[in-house]
Amino acid sequence: MKTALITGITGQDGAYLAQLLLHKGYKVYATYRRSSSSSFWRLHYLGLIGHERLELVEHDLLDPGSAVRLLEACRPSEVYNLAAQTFVGVSFEQPSLTSQVTGLAVLNMLEAIRIVDPDIRFYQASSAEMFGKAQEVPQTEDTPFYPRSPYGVAKLYAHWMTINYRESYNIFGGIGILFNHESPLRGDDFVTRKITSGVARLSLGDKEPLRLGNLSAYRDWGFAGDYVEGIWAILQADKPDTFVLATNVTTSVREFATKSFAAAGMGIEWHGEGAHERGTCAKTGRPLVVVDRRFYRPAEVDFLLGNPAKAGRILNWRPRTSLDDLCRMMVAADLNRASLSTAFSSAASSAAPEPERAIVHQLS
Ligand code: NDP
Numbered sequence: 452m453k454t455a456l457i458t459g460i461t462g463q464d465g466a467y468l469a470q471l472l473l474h475k476g477y478k479v480y481a482t483y484r485r486s487s488s489s490s491f492w493r494l495h496y497l498g499l500i501g502h503e504r505l506e507l508v509e510h511d512l513l514d515p516g517s518a519v520r521l522l523e524a525c526r527p528s529e530v531y532n533l534a535a536q537t538f539v540g541v542s543f544e545q546p547s548l549t550s551q552v553t554g555l556a557v558l559n560m561l562e563a564i565r566i567v568d569p570d571i572r573f574y575q576a577s578s579a580e581m582f583g584k585a586q587e588v589p590q591t592e593d594t595p596f597y598p599r600s601p602y603g604v605a606k607l608y609a610h611w612m613t614i615n616y617r618e619s620y621n622i623f624g625g626i627g628i629l630f631n632h633e634s635p636l637r638g639d640d641f642v643t644r645k646i647t648s649g650v651a652r653l654s655l656g657d658k659e660p661l662r663l664g665n666l667s668a669y670r671d672w673g674f675a676g677d678y679v680e681g682i683w684a685i686l687q688a689d690k691p692d693t694f695v696l697a698t699n700v701t702t703s704v705r706e707f708a709t710k711s712f713a714a715a716g717m718g719i720e721w722h723g724e725g726a727h728e729r730g731t732c733a734k735t736g737r738p739l740v741v742v743d744r745r746f747y748r749p750a751e752v753d754f755l756l757g758n759p760a761k762a763g764r765i766l767n768w769r770p771r772t773s774l775d776d777l778c779r780m781m782v783a784a785d786l787n788r789a790s791l792s793t794a795f796s797s798a799a800s801s802a803a804p805e806p807e808r809a810i811v812h813q814l815s
């Protein structure tokens with residue numbers, strides 16, 4: 452039985468990847484960090500809590516020694532390094548923390564692999580944010596980098612460090628440069644989920660319009676469930692290499708919102724420009740979206756479009772979910788949640804949530 456270690460199990464990709472690896476028969480160790488309110492809602496959503504081959508272990512990226520102990524205890528053949536400070540906007544407010552968690556911590560894991568077992572295959576979650584002010588369209592594995600946020604800079608450090616360990620110590624460092632990928636399990640501060648949960652709320656009668664930042668940014672959005680298959684394939688390749696995973700379709704935030712409202716049966720009309728732009732209901736004229744400058748970033752990544760041809764050729768990986776299907780899937784999930792929570796609060800139920808920590812194992 453193959454053994455994998457996933458860092459960042461409480462995140463979107465960690466949950467989908469754990470599901471995939473368990474389905475493939477792996478024993479999976481998956482890390483989460485200690486906090487007063489650790490949430491495994493994504494694992495609950497996918498029905499993975501209590502799986503006999505899934506073991507949850509505490510690990511904080513900022514403690515270098517614990518990476519060595521983690522590998523000694525789990526003895527994985529593959530490490531998928533997904534944990535990071537992933538919010539680009541937050542990285543402007545917490546640049547130093549982001550540099551440590553998203554950048555330097557990757558070096559800690561690479562060093563731990565070099566010390567404990569250099570045959571471990573290592574996956575680094577690089578990001579399209581490294582292209583930033585994109586130097587060519589579409590972006591490929593050969594496009595020069597120009598990061599525009601502390602997050603992008605930290606990811607670039609980790610990216611080059613992984614290549615450096617590949618070349619210096621022959622460590623199998625597989626890298627995916629992933630473009631934005633979304634799902635019903637996406638964190639609700641990211642723009643897609645913020646939009647689909649707002650659409651659900653507004654379509655159920657809430658009056659408060661959705662407040663968004665830059666509507667004119669373009670992103671290449673795919674479905675996270677497709678992307679974790681590519682992540683796995685990167686570590687099964689004959690040699691360690693770097694791959695872009697993307698859909699080769701780019702869409703503005705405004706258009707994503709239009710599609711999402713349409714998925715809930717609502718038409719939206721756009722008026723004005725820039726910070727004065729707003730979206731109103733095509734039928735009633737009530738405000739649905741307003742622009743709020745608080746969500747603008749000090750430096751923006753205006754346009755991302757990835758070419759995944761290399762992944763198609765070498766890994767036989769292709770995205771399968773269209774953006775329209777993704778929008779429909781996310782809106783349907785958020786409508787379901789919103790209706791459930793309305794029903795739940797109107798029943799005034801005070802049922803205590805399941806004590807999640809009880810099912811967590813500690814490594815001895
Ligand atoms: P999420 O934000 O959903 O998950 C991030 C994970 O990292 C969470 O489990 C979080 O734990 C954990 N984490 C954060 N800080 C620490 C820390 N100090 N110690 C231990 N764990 C920590 O991210 P995604 O699943 O979307 O992304 C997975 C990876 O892929 C990330 O590295 C991201 O940068 C990268 N990526 C993602 C893309 C996307 O579109 N989703 C695109 C390109 C790259 P907690 O729940 O406790 O906060």
Ligand code: GDR
Pocket residue numbers: 537538539540577578579580629630631632640641642643645662663664665666668669670704746747748751752
């Ligand atoms: P991104 O995703 O920064 O691309 O990083 P995000 O969804 O946060 O932003 C996408 C674009 O939407 C614009 N935007 C808003 N963004 C947020 N979060 N909230 C808003 O209200 C809003 N209004 C407009 C942003 O300015 C931006 O242009 C994601 C993360 O998953 C990273 O970890 C990952 O590396 C990259 O994708 C690829």
